[in-house]
Amino acid sequence: MGAKQRLVVIGGDAAGMSAASQARRMKSEDELDITAFERGRFSSFSACGIPYWVGGDVPERDQLIARTPEEHRRRGIDLRMRTEVTEIDLDRQCVRTRDLEEPGAEERWHGFDHLVIATGARPVRPPLPGMDAPGVHGIQTLDDGQALLDTLQKEEIRNAVVIGAGYIGVEMAEALRHRGAEVTVLERDDQPMSTLDPDMGALVHEAMNGMGIRTVARAAATEVLTGPDGRVRAVATEGGGEYRADVVVLGLGVRPETSLAKDAGLPLGESGGLLTDLAMRVRGHENVWAGGDCVEVLDLVSGRTRHIALGTHANKHGQVIGRNVGGGVATFPGVVGTAVSKVCDLEIARTGLLEKQAREVGLQYVTAKIESTSRAGYYPGAALMTVKMLAEKRTGRLLGVQIVGREGAGKRVDVAAVALTAGMTVEQMTALDLGYAPPFSPVWDPVLVAARKATSAVAAAG
Incomplete structure (x- = not known):
């Protein structure tokens, strides 16, 4: 058996603890020491759920915590709370930490063989x-x-x-x-x-x-x-x-929290997020990894990197990092920019590019916008929704979809997200075999109605 490796994780939330947990599944404590540092008081929590906790929809704060520090420790991860990393020394392969509960305490250095930076984002x-x-x-x-x-x-x-x-x-x-x-x-x-x-x-x-x-x-x-x-x-x-x-x-909104990385000389993108390869390894650094809200990710539609702060991405990044650190092989290919939200009973969804973003990357496009209902019009509870679709002018490739409506509107964006990932044209989308019954959809789903209209717009544009 080779020498025991040391993994240090900066950040105790989604990306960092997913990476630590996955690495632990693949490597025993005899093979890999895992130490994680979190400056806050909570680990592995859902930031996306905070508005619903504040509003009273989620009664208790602890319902937003997926795994406590004690649970991580029982799984062989030395998670140190209220401990801030103040410096990364890449040459010496170590990080310096400060105990926030003891302001006068001496700062300490911790060596690593692999470093995961999962410092998240900060509110603007x-x-x-x-x-x-x-x-x-x-x-x-x-x-x-x-x-x-x-x-x-x-x-x-x-x-x-x-x-x-x-x-x-x-x-x-x-x-x-x-x-x-x-x-x-x-x-x-x-x-x-x-x-x-x-x-x-x-x-x-x-x-x-x-x-x-x-x-x-x-x-x-x-x-x-x-x-x-x-x-x-x-x-x-x-x-x-x-x-x-x-x-x-x-x-x-938020900005990537990459001050430590910047001070260490690690590469940052236009938004200030860390730049990684498909394995989530920081570019140019074999043993430094990064994931979550502190990185930029590849936009599969535009071909450029973007900063998109979402817990879904962070957890996937962590899984990829942990598998690679543990000796496996995994990649994170990129995103199409899918997001959903709600305000009261209004559902808001988007995926792919906006018109402004399409122009910025030099794409010529057509748009189509339709109004439809969430269910068959005659079925009780049918609610209006508006769907807007962007398609590339020459090829008809789907570029983006936005949906605003009541119940049943938001999650319809997932159909478009799959179509974007697959590189489908709007004409190909019109033939998708989606589920139909009056309580769930009109005969022609609103997304398919928009695809039909976008197909006509592409044909008219020549």
């Missing part, structure tokens, strides 16, 4: 006046969610402002509405949900206003205003707007 927090005032909350970790809940329970919250109307913004708007607050969402762009084309974002805008969530477009925040007690009292916007707020939640 613009450097505006008042942004650090009590009552302003970013949402990324369970600690963040608990801090917001503490504010909601301790303070008299009548008015809430959400800055940013992306996925986390609209989900937190719903959560705050469930908590009884009057909610205003401020979005600097023309429409909410910049992850959709503006015409589809307009549907979300209209629906949110109809739900009692005030949504203000072209309203870039400039300052968080505070009262005599120092707490937030309002948010000011360009043009002199002012919106009352007892609490402010940031929904401006």
